[in-house]
Amino acid sequence: MRVIIAGGGKALYFLGRNFASKGYEAVIVNKDPEECRRLSRQLAVEVICGDGSDEHILEQAGARRADAVLAITPKDQDNLVICQLAALQFGVPRTVALANDPDNVEIFEQLGVSAFSTTHIVGSLIEQHAALEEITNLLPVGEGRVNVTEILLPPDAPVAGKRLKDVILPENTLVAVVIRDGDPIVPRGDNDLRAGDTVVLITLPENHGAALKIITGEGS
Amino acid sequence: MSNDRFIVVVGCGRVGSRLANKLSAAGNSLVVIDIDESTFGDLSAEFSGFRLAGDATQVALLREAKLHEADTLIATTHDDNVNLMVAQVARNIFKTPLVMARVFDPKREQVYERLGIRTVCPTSVAASLFMEALGGETSEPRERKQ
Incomplete structure (x- = not known):
């Protein structure tokens, strides 16, 4: 399975590590050259430095043969466009966007992009644990x-x-x-x-x- | 063009403020949104619309701007992805009748034209104006004279 993950920070690092250990072919796309250098040292995955909402960068990351694209940047608008470009221009079968603003989960779904919100997930976990x-x-x-x-x-x-x-x-x-x-x-x-x-x-x-x-x- | 429209302009930079000033002076109702309040200083004295400071990618702010009542939304920020997201939200969720977005990247422009978003690409526009000024109607390179 080939997965492209666009984003940064700890979540991306651990996802990259997790995917690599599962034997997935993971490719990371990150805008920051310094973070890219660090990620390529730490992880046995391909790292592409650039803007994931740029078609050329997605192509370079192998979007044509990707099975999934995961967009987890801190900017909701970037996550939306990354997923839309991946699906529309490269036919990636599965794309998932992080909605930093929980209201955007519904918005993204209405625009045809699967989305999740860590706020929702953590919130509901806490509620369930508190309930029983x-x-x-x-x-x-x-x-x-x-x-x-x-x-x-x-x-x-x-x-x-x-x-x-x-x-x-x-x-x-x-x-x-x-x-x-x-x-x-x-x-x-x-x-x-x-x-x-x-x-x-x-x-x-x-x-x-x-x-x-x-x-x-x-x-x- | 009738001058009694309700128009939401997202982004109050050079293009956004100019557009808002002109549309307001022509008699339209305007709401201008920008994440940076200081940009509202570029609105002229004749501007009679509303100023709304905040992030237009948050639906709550678009609701506050009364986008559901608007006839037109124009997204002019310097961030293509903000413009594309706001334009899609306006078109698909608020059902705004006329939606336009400024998109710098010509490749992105083509994709979103397909999704029904009317885009203006300053890059393509400038390039074709230069081409025109050079006397070539198309971008095809002409054969050089020997």
């Missing part, structure tokens, strides 16, 4: 219409000690994985649930609260 510490919403899937939730079963969980087939869950709910002592199990009806298990639950929003109540005994 044993429940972690892992990720919204299908534009937020599917919840994937990780639940640590407390000692008093009503489902602890029951076999899965004896637990009556609402429609559109699935216990996808049970993690017991660090080992993941994809459970069938005969598997039991125990206190201390971590359950990965897939729900639709309308049944999410009801399913959580059955599993943890607490209202959500």
Whole structure:
């Protein structure tokens, strides 16, 4: 997989390192010559010094054969244009823009560019942890219409000690994985649930609260 | 051109302020936005519109500028990407009927023409004016006389 990352700072450095360790062919585009020199010393990835919203620079970074472009500069307008040029001029199949201003997530999506906001992500992580510490919403899937939730079963969980087939869950709910002592199990009806298990639950929003109540005994 | 339009001008540099002064003097309603308040000093005494200091890439500011009621938006900042983003937001989100952007990079200009953004590229304009002054209608190099 060839990924072009435009931006700078620590986030870019660690992403570059992470992608390189996964064996991706990562290319970094950064405007600052000094930072470029440092990045090429520190990382085993190609570094292109220049403006990612300049077509020539994207071409030099190999945009024609890139599978994805990630634009994480501190300027939202640059991130938008980088992604649009990559998609429109080079046909890059997947582009993602960082929206520094959280309001721009919606704006970018309306302009046809996938976007994320670290403010949103961190904010919702904190909210979820504050709400119930044993429940972690892992990720919204299908534009937020599917919840994937990780639940640590407390000692008093009503489902602890029951076999899965004896637990009556609402429609559109699935216990996808049970993690017991660090080992993941994809459970069938005969598997039991125990206190201390971590359950990965897939729900639709309308049944999410009801399913959580059955599993943890607490209202959500 | 009718002179009772509501026009939002983004960027109050040399081009933006000149444009705003002329459009306001002609009787249009103007809102001028610039991130740097000191640029408003270039607006003339006859300018009767509103001045709004802030970052036009933030939708909240465009809302404050009442862009949803505007007939026209002209993005004139010195940053191509700001102009292109603001122009797209105006066109696609605020549904502003007429949207124009100044774009220095001719390559970017072509891409955004395709997205329905009307662009003015000072680089191409200046080059073709020079070409015209040189007597060549096109940019094709002419054969040299032996």
